[in-house]
Structures are given as C-alpha cells and as structure tokens.
Amino acid sequence: MAGKSRTYATSEITVIWKPDICIHSENCAHGLPKVFDPNRRxxxxxxxxxxxxxxxxxxxxxxxxxxxxxxxxxxxDTNAPEVEINVRQNGPLIVRGEFKLTDAQGKAIETSDTAALCRCGASNKKPFCDGAHKSMDFEG
Ligand code: SF4
Ligand code: FES
Structure with a gap:
C-alpha cells in the first residue's frame, strides 16, 4: 500500500505518521495526550x-x-518469535515482525513491520483495518 506520511522531528527524535494505516485506536492520544492531540494542528x-x-x-x-x-x-530480542499475530478484542489482527503480505494474485502489498488487518469485513482499506469495526460494533 503506497501511502502518504508525515514526519515530525526534533534533535532527539524523528517520528513518522502514516495516516492511511492509522486505525484511530487513540493509544497514542491516551498514552501521551500532550504530544498526540488529534484536535490540535x-x-x-x-x-x-x-x-x-x-x-x-x-x-x-x-x-x-x-x-x-x-x-x-x-x-x-533474540528469543522473540519472527512474526507475532495478536487478535484485538472486537478489532483487527495486529501482525508484527518480518512478514510478506500478498493479495489474491500473490502480488506483494507494501507494509511496514506492523500491520492491522481487518477482521470485521467493514474496512474500506482492506486488507487493512481503518477503524470501521468501531462504528459497526463488531464483536469477536
Ligand atoms: S493507530 Fe492508534 S496509536 Fe497508532 S497513530 Fe493511529 S490513533 Fe495513534
Ligand atoms: S477490523 Fe477494523 S475495520 Fe475491520
């Protein structure tokens, strides 16, 4: 998935945000609200x-x-598994690690080392989750 990204930087850290794959879980805003504030520009x-x-x-x-x-x-972490897949309650599958994602024709789909894959079927960005599971009250 070719996507846009925004970069924020100080002398200490560079942060990249890819809006196309953000699933609006708001972990960032809840974790560090002064830094990540969706209502600020x-x-x-x-x-x-x-x-x-x-x-x-x-x-x-x-x-x-x-x-x-x-x-x-x-x-x-040398003991860590190469790929970890986590089933989020009422949400997507979170895949982390070194993996290759392909479409039905076997063509590679661009990802980073983490991907949230839609499990509810309602995403407009399949195979990625776009947060739609929340508005449809997906349970699973
Ligand atoms: S997926 Fe969640 S934690 Fe990640 S950028 Fe989007 S809102 Fe923040
Ligand atoms: S699991 Fe998030 S949109 Fe389907």
Missing part, C-alpha cells in the same frame, strides 16, 4: 515530552502508523 508536538516517553508510546501503536527513526530502535 499539527496534532504531533514532540517538544511536549522526553524522547524516551515518546518512543514507549509509539511502541503501543497497534497499526504501525506511528514509527520512529531506526537509529532509536529497541535492541533486538
């Missing part, structure tokens, strides 16, 4: 918290819509 203000706190909050972004510079990435 720009909605990301990196001066409002320490870079470490921002990284921790971004680690909780379920879709991979938020990411930070690779130089700041966590050290690799």
């Amino acid at each position: 720009p909605w990301v203000d990196l001066n409002e918290a320490e870079a470490g706190e921002i990284r921790q909050t971004i680690d909780n972004c379920p879709s991979g819509a938020l990411s930070y510079g690779k130089a700041e990435a966590k050290p690799a």
Whole structure:
C-alpha cells in the first residue's frame, strides 16, 4: 500500500505518521495526550515530552502508523518469535515482525513491520483495518 506520511522531528527524535494505516485506536492520544492531540494542528508536538516517553508510546501503536527513526530502535530480542499475530478484542489482527503480505494474485502489498488487518469485513482499506469495526460494533 503506497501511502502518504508525515514526519515530525526534533534533535532527539524523528517520528513518522502514516495516516492511511492509522486505525484511530487513540493509544497514542491516551498514552501521551500532550504530544498526540488529534484536535490540535499539527496534532504531533514532540517538544511536549522526553524522547524516551515518546518512543514507549509509539511502541503501543497497534497499526504501525506511528514509527520512529531506526537509529532509536529497541535492541533486538533474540528469543522473540519472527512474526507475532495478536487478535484485538472486537478489532483487527495486529501482525508484527518480518512478514510478506500478498493479495489474491500473490502480488506483494507494501507494509511496514506492523500491520492491522481487518477482521470485521467493514474496512474500506482492506486488507487493512481503518477503524470501521468501531462504528459497526463488531464483536469477536
Ligand atoms: S493507530 Fe497508532 S497513530 Fe493511529 S490513533 Fe492508534 S496509536 Fe495513534
Ligand atoms: S477490523 Fe477494523 S475495520 Fe475491520
């Protein structure tokens, strides 16, 4: 999925947000409301918290819509599985790791190292979740 992205940066951290794959879970806004405020423009203000706190909050972004510079990435956990798939209650499948996503014809679909895949069938961005499961009150 070719997508647009926005970059926010300070001397401490660079943050990238990909609106096309944001599933509006608001983990970011709940985790660090001074930094991530959907009602403000720009909605990301990196001066409002320490870079470490921002990284921790971004680690909780379920879709991979938020990411930070690779130089700041966590050290690799050699015991971690290569791919982890988490079933979100009443929501998407969150896939993390090194994986390849392909369409029905076997053609590769562009992803980062995290993807939220629609489980409810209502997304307009299939195979990705777009948050529509909330408005249809999906249970599963
Ligand atoms: S998907 Fe990520 S960027 Fe989008 S609202 Fe949730 S935590 Fe924030
Ligand atoms: S699971 Fe989120 S839109 Fe379907």
